[in-house]
Amino acid sequence: MAVEEESASGAAAADEARSDDPLIDVRNLQTAFFTDKETIRAVDGVDFQIDSGQTVGIVGESGSGKSVTARSLMGLIESPGRVLRGSSVRYRDLDAVREFAELFSKRTVAVEELAARYDPTEVFGATDATPAEFGHDDPADVPVVDVAAAGYTDEVGITDGDECVFVLDGDVDSPASIRDGFVEITRLSGEAQRKMRGGRIAMVFQDPLTSLNPVYTVGNQIEEALELHQGLSGKEATQEAAELLEAVGIPDARRRVNEYPHQFSGGMRQRAVIAMALACEPDMLICDEPTTALDVTIQAQILDLIAEIQESRDVAVMFITHDMGVIADVSDRVNVMYAGEVVESADVGPLFADPKHPYTNGLLDSIPGGQVGDKLSTIDGSVPTPNEPATHCRFAPRCPKAFDECESVHPVPTPVDEETDDHTAACLLYPDDVSTEEAVERHQEQDRRGDRQ
């Protein structure tokens, strides 16, 4: 029954989607690193959305998979790591879809066309795809676009692995007529990937002291991005670089544009890195712990700057941090990650006012700054390294509320109660308006990843 409900709401969401799609739609993202000794499933089945102009925070301890999630979105995962088949990250900005369809017409496909060639029993028979991972019981119910975006159709020859622009509505041959579609980020490569990186999605890294090349001037490094994505060069580019530096609050920008990174202070360097990220007017900015390496007063300035940029330029921001205080300050919505999974997802208000997952509770209790002399509470133990697909709750060994089933049932993100649908927790205790036995049963039924490799 629960499954039917979910697929029904899924279909409803698909109908609405055309009007206000999220900018980024991450579905079942799995990134693993393969070494001789072990496989590390750093990101293991993550779902979340980011609307344009929204700030989404990703929070969790070190080793919970936050940075790997960000790098997967940027296409920066390198051998021995890779984004696994079954993952889908959809970039839904219509402008971008049209631009990509125009530039990479050979890599653009109409979903209708795929549907004509598609035979669900063939795909689900020949690959390790399961209808459950797409939220359905019957293979025939799974939309072809989901299967193709996740990469399963490559194995049976319906797609050849090169397609990265999927057109849902509109004529593939005249990009301007496209009304709905997406760019599948996990299938990008080569020129198309470089177009997305920096041009559409930009990233600000953790350590500003090392993320600028020491042997080129700050201006040179900004101009490089301008030249690549906006075709500016020479004086024009220098002019624009100086303006960008000014926009991120660097005084005397016209002179400093010719200075080297070592002549900038830490906070200034992070501002320069942000200016570089903004150089191509991205739709989305991924900030990977941008304030961790800075001292507290500078942290506040950089956070203000990011908020200001977001407001004035209307960019979506994915903000990664392990600092709950920072998350509360900057985000609209928060995803709490633990051992490669999103364990709780909610708007920032409800999450801080009424955290549901025991892990979120633990994180909030561990924020320093209570009464003087109070002993700071901690979560005992440390984040496990996920080597196998989860068949149990990965937080159970550290969880104060764990019970027997936590060791044998893998919890899936579930609305915390029947009335709320934008606050989910992956914990067997929820939904909390049904009995624990029934809740456990629902999780068991919905665990869509099962024992896939």
Add this chain to the structure above:
Amino acid sequence: MSRWEYFIKRLLLTVPVLFSVLTFLFIMLRTGPIDPVAARLGPQAGAADRQQLRERLGLNDPLWEQYVDFITDFITFNFGQSWVVQAERDILDIAVGAAPATLWLGFWAILLPLFIGIPLGFYAGLNPNTFGDYAASLGGIIWQALPNFWLCVIALAVLRRTREGGELLGINWYTLGPDFAARDISITGTPALEWFSTTDVLMLPMPYVSDWTALAIDIKLILPPALILGSASMAAELRIGRTAMLETVNSKFVETAKAKGLPSRVIVWKHIFRNAMIPLLPVITSEAFLLIGGSVIVEQIFNINGLGRIFFQSLTQGDLPMAGALLFLFTLIILGLNILQDFLYTVIDPRVGYDQ
């Protein structure tokens, strides 16, 4: 302090170094075990002759006067005459005559490792833990482990055999390129270096290559000793190049460059290459120092009449002014290389001279 102020400071610092070297040379020559008078006149000379020579050489002057004379002589390149090696000949003339062969050898011994060792090292660093990497690294270690004097002898033996039908991989070294057998030239010997002439371009004499065959002969003559002389540097540059590359490839700013959407060609050549050159620079210049010492052996075995060989002879035959003058010239070369290194550093790395 700006980069160029730093460079000028380094330049000025070479002056005291030069004087220290000169003082050291003076002390060595005056307190060494060899009596200059006995060395020149031989043991049978009479007391009057000896006294006369002492007077002529200024050995009876006060020590400070001798020191001042010595310093002024050396910095004006007035080295006096050789005692033994080429007796009574002006040392400067001998050095100027022998220098081109050594420079020609040194030039190729630096150039070959530069263009073989560094590209191989960079390739290995860009493709770590692949077959190519292992092959290059292992080859580098083995090549470095072979001593120069042994390599010289083996190389000569192998190349000589190619004449009598013992062709190496089907190559007869004598007839490969310019034919040495037909011209009846030895595969060892001093390169003539007479392949260029000068012409006046805008009133300035400009050298140009007038005899390409002579140039080819000189290159063929110098290749085996240059390859051997540069073998250690080649291996060192390969290994340091690999490490430098690996380190730079994994640095954060390379990830930033990728996140900007730069193509990998730009990332490698603009962002990685220049940074990887910074640790390589002192390796290249310090290897160049070693060539001066190494060339003594290689010149001796390959029968090249260069500075190294003359230095070796003057040391073994007790020709003190000759050895001293050559040491001074070597010091000048090393200081020059040091300045070149500082200059290149200043150009490549903007952080040079930045103290905070």
